Amino acid sequence: MDNLAYYIQQLLAGVSVGGQYALIAIGYTMVYGILRLINFAHGDIFMAAGFFMVYTSASMPLYVSIPLTLLLTVILGVAVERIAYKPLRQAPRMSIMISAIGVSYLLQNFATYYTGGLPRSYPTIPFISETIKIGSVSTSWITLLTPVLTLILIIALVFLIKYTKVGMAMRAVSRDFETAQLMGIKINNVISMTFVIGSFLAAVGSILFFTRYPTVTPIIGAMPGLKAFVAAGFGGIGSIPGAVIGAFIIGICENIIKSLGYTTFSDAFTFVLLIVVLIFRPSGLFGEKQTEKV
């Protein structure tokens, strides 16, 4: 019975981690869908959100610092797009990806400089980090809250994309960039909106992630970022449900492997999974096969 409780606990933790990855993965998959860009800086936006929370909560109550963190992250995400990606719209795709890598490098170096390279401890958010016991399974509120919050946000997002004007514009742009532009869609607004959504969700993901993971360091964004990207690729890059399902699968598998005592390989597993999926379904679980026009 104790064993069972342990596994349920691990499963819950996996679902929770999966939810956090899902929130980050959406940012990757939406940007890729529209700009065909792997936004290497997205993991660092997530890291920056962690630091925003650390610094704002030091002098402000939580009900101010949480919204402020969300706002600052969104501003950062949009600023990165405007400064580093927008000037390269007509450039070869490799240039814009290199620009993304440059931004990632800059954000990491700036964070190292600003914080002196020391890990900063994340503020405790009361209530959600408290432990609860259901039967013999003990877990924290955050573990239960994460998947629920993730699902609510994703449903809201799907509604936004399906039923609003800006959502329709996004779908059009991701289908055919040039034609959408010719049809009078304001491409730059659509792209900014994508970055707003992506950064907002990454900030929420960051708050949930760091509540369990007590310190923030300048390079902490790399690994969750990479995993979220793998989740997006796994589900079929450009597909939001694909990214979410991919993220949950990766989160759960990772925790199962950890609970079996192979922590070293939990990261490696993610990439093995990606390779296996790509061998058998090159366009991911939900991706569309693309035919290039000749």
Place this chain on the structure above:
Amino acid sequence: MNPKVKWSIAAVLILLLLGGLYMLEQILPANSIIFTVLQKGAIYSLIAVSLNLLNGFTGLFSLGQAGFMLIGAYTYAVLTIPPESRAAVYQYYDGGIIDFALPVPVAMILAGVAAGICAFLIGLPVLRMKGDYLAIATLGFAEIIRAIVQYDKLGPITNGSNLLRSFPVFHSTLFPFIVSGICIAVICLLINSSYGRAFKAIRDDEIAAEAMGINLFMHKEMALVTSAFFAGIGGALLAMFQMMVQARAFTSAMTYEILLIVVIGGIGSVTGSVIASFLFIASSEWWLRFLDEAQFIGGMQVPFLRPGFRMVVFSVIIMFVVLFYRKGIMGTKEFSIEGIYRFFTKGRSKAGKGAK
């Protein structure tokens, strides 16, 4: 120009360079910063050129260079630590399970081969697909290999997360120059061969290349394996330069740095990669060092200067190059003796294009 004249000029230039380095070693103290810059610059040149072969000449966006370097560095270190030093190095693993040491040249080639084999295996699933999966798979690979090398059960071979040391290192700046020089020359020969042309064809237009009978998968594998091979040798050189090796250092940030060197030099220019490597290393190790220390001008402390500021300035410069100076230093141009000759005879400012 007569090829004989051309080759003689090239030979004279190479001898002058090596002779100059030798003289420098006689004049300056061995711990001079200049040697650090020259040695590390030569090593980074090789690694940057190896990445340029992929990104610049074949059009493949790969981010696995740190992983391949790690494999090269570890292969070299593990195979060359003298048996008598192993007990001290592998102190937590009973001296490890390897009790032989290979000669340096053999171990360096094996370092390249090991990296090449890994690249081949990654390429098998990934290079059949179109798009950006190569970037993410190679980046992922580099992260995995770092975790695996530090895995405790592999400790008897890799020394777990402890560092490896006591392996043979070089004592003269000539060594990295000669090794990197030979490797870069081989890469240049490849780029200007029939296979190099096929790589460039793939970069320019995959569909047309395929219609001309070029097997995309096979040629991409060749480019990836060759690049990894030389990155592996570069990793071995880096291990020698540092006199120790630790998996923790081979992060994705290292790959990013090398990629940015390639961009600064010009994607598709070997000369550019070499120049940019030396500039990059000189700036980060020497010219911009002062940014990391508090400076005083007439008793006033200059604001912002404290550890880490150098890297911020650096990243800003790089972003500037990426955004406003996209061609880099050399664009796709190359240094050539004909180019220099033309420059002096006709006074034309354009450096020649073509074979080195």
Place this chain on the structure above:
Amino acid sequence: MSENILHVENITMQFGGVVAVNNLTLDVGKGEIVALIGPNGAGKTTAFNVITGVYEPTNGRVDFQGQMMLQNHPTGKMAKAYKGENMGMYKHTMVKSPDAIAKLGIARTFQNIRLFSELTVLDNVLIAMHMRAKQNIFSATFRLNYKEEQRMRRAAMELLEIQNLQHLKDDIAGSLPYGIQRRLEIARALATEPKLLLLDEPAAGMNPQETQELTDFIVQIKDQYDLSIFMIEHHMDLVMQISDQIYVLDFGRLIAQGTPEEVSNDPRVIEAYLGVSEDAED
């Protein structure tokens, strides 16, 4: 049948719900010049892309030199969504990649010129010789193949001379005028040593005099290199002058075939194509 170098049988190419080519059957005889004509969007280039392996056909087969080269039938989702004809007639699946097909001896040009635009004229032709060169990556890198390399360079220069492009050999392909790029693309296709040459609108954008030169040139290379030629073309003078056989495609379907006289007198063709395009042409 052994006289036919290319035999296309019941080829259907469907993209999602759109049937771009429907049940196309045609033959190209050995040593013949065959033209594929039809209004824009009729599926001509799609047919070329199937023959050269760029697209996998949804259904049908293609033989080259009497041997089966491609065959496919609708599978998976496509089996339900299939709107073409002759479903269930083909059981095998045999797909070849474009490079394997090029190696068999089919070369092509592209409708919207696909040269290696950052490389020199000579390099463009040399790249096409790469697949047949006797060398490997080691011999090529260390110049052990220098005799082969010299042979390739000589052969490439010969091809450029035929097209009168030899003086441009060191120019960057992308910087050349349009007409010269078209000629270079043909030279590059010839460098793959093809038996069948597919030309996708070779005269597009040419004036009458250039078109006449091209017409003569096509006949000349056909004889000189013992080729069969299959081309898509809108210039009717060119097509009528040199084609042995003409196939007319409209909305993905074959609506007529025959000699130039037969086709030009066919009322369906006049309705579908000639009537419309006479106005469109300058």
